[in-house]
Amino acid sequence: MIKVSGIKVPAAEGKKFIKRHAARVLGVKPEDITALEVLKESVDSRKKPDVYFIYTAAVGLREGVTPRGRFETYVPDKYTPVTGAFPPENRPVVVGMGPAGLFAALTLAEGGVPCTVIERGQPVEQRDRDVNRFWSSGKLDTESNVQFGEGGAGTFSDGKLTTGTNDPRIGYVFRRFAEFGAPEEILYLAKPHIGTDRLKTVVKNIREHLISLGCDIRFGSKFTGFSTDENGLNSVQIQDKDGVYELKTRHLILAPGNGARDTFRMLHDHGVRMEPKSFAVGVRIEHLQRDIDMTQYGEAATLGTLPASSYKLAVHLTSGRGVFTFCVCPGGSVVAASSETGGVVTNGMSDFARDGKNINGGLLVSVTPADFDGLFGGMEFQAELERSAFRHGGGAYGAPAQLVKDFLGRRPSTDHGRVAPTYRPAVRFCNLWDVLPGFICEAIAEALPLMNRKIRGFADGDAVLTAAETRSSSPVRILRDENYGASVPGIYPCGEGAGYAGGITTSSVDGIKCAEKILESLK
Ligand SMILES: Cc1cc2nc3c(=O)[nH]c(=O)nc-3n(C[C@H](O)[C@H](O)[C@H](O)COP(=O)(O)OP(=O)(O)OC[C@H]3O[C@@H](n4cnc5c(N)ncnc54)[C@H](O)[C@@H]3O)c2cc1C
Structure with missing residues (x-):
């Protein structure tokens, strides 16, 4: 070929x-x-x-046919999983069943080392019910929600797999996703996505495969501490509905995602070294999909052959801050992604078909450790934004929202126009300048007209801004060495929460890499 x-x-x-x-x-x-x-x-x-x-x-x-010009021979990309490891006396433990934890567990188990997987949230079937109850009634389960539970933060998402990174494991991750039920087209689309409807099946299939390989999966189980001896980690503490117990282990893959604030604090109290890192906060912006399609495709949008269009925008402001769009969900909805009582968090998701009326994306402003004091200053800043959004959203997990024209005019909105917001349980129209810090609002206000020059209609007066998007990436990084070990030997920080990935694909790849380090040490 x-x-x-x-x-x-x-x-x-x-x-x-x-x-x-x-x-x-x-x-x-x-x-x-x-x-x-x-x-x-x-x-x-x-x-x-x-x-x-x-x-x-x-x-x-056909044999004997020669093409005109020079063409290289096709060589399929290849990734060879690590094999040949011997299971240790006590099983490795993986904390977190997001993409990082799932791929870490898969790599360990297929490498001959079954592990115990600890997940504070619920299996995807129960989690789906908990999340839908929250969206319809505002009753939040702080352990089973859009951040926590089987599949991690990506389960209720667009399942976008795009990444700016290059790693031979990426193609392997896509092939595994397809094998577990993701659409085959992810293997060749330049901008592949799975969709939340298909992701739930994929996640369940991976769980069943892990169990068949001998993994022990414990839901409703939270990692709450650990102890060490002269060789490093020797056990982890787990809390479930019956109390706290201990599991002996020398290997812990720690993939808690970026919403596990209590876990970060516990690790810090136990002497695990970490540092603050840059992240971004802002709002979701929602447009009519057909408006963005017309801008992106022109008249070709009416052909019916093209996928729902998307966008990716970034501007640098004179203040030095960057404002960028993030995790765009064509044909999707804005979702309530809270995990803490009294905090409103927004994000976005789409079904595989991406056939909803609206398109939404994060519109985020970069912030750096210089904006805050201390290791957890950024995390506290995120939490304060979430509490402010909760208060202005009416105190029942409604989200504060404003039309772009009113945001730019600094006056409250009272109702929506052409774009009906999709956030549930409900939005409450107000003035977002009262909700978010001035420097965030000023940056967004400066960026909107600049972005409108790149995509006509982006600053459409009727586009809806919904606050607050705070969990786009981790505010801390758990330090690790070249062998992916933390300051406490035996702990392997992994994925987005640990600060080494951003999104489903890179988190999955990081999970594989951490597991490889353990497998290599067990050869
Ligand atoms: C609504 C939404 C939409 C998104 N859309 C996309 C998208 O389209 N494409 C994309 O690439 N990314 C998307 N993301 C981001 C993506 O989901 C994350 O980058 C990715 O899930 C991170 O993977 P992870 O495994 O590192 O962590 P997570 O997926 O966050 O998983 C961490 C898991 O650890 C568990 N956990 C935490 N603390 C503990 C503890 N102490 N004990 C036991 N378990 C614990 C949590 O319950 C959770 O299940 C989206 C995120 C959200 C919230």
């Missing part, structure tokens, strides 16, 4: 005509192509209204 890139197919035609266009690039007849596997699909809408699908494909040609 040879690798052929730059196969351009008009949006009106779509993927089923790819063979014809691949033949044109190769200078052969379509019937000379005996095999064609799409490796990558993206959309090029730079010259609207002419919008194209752009493909890279692995192509097989």
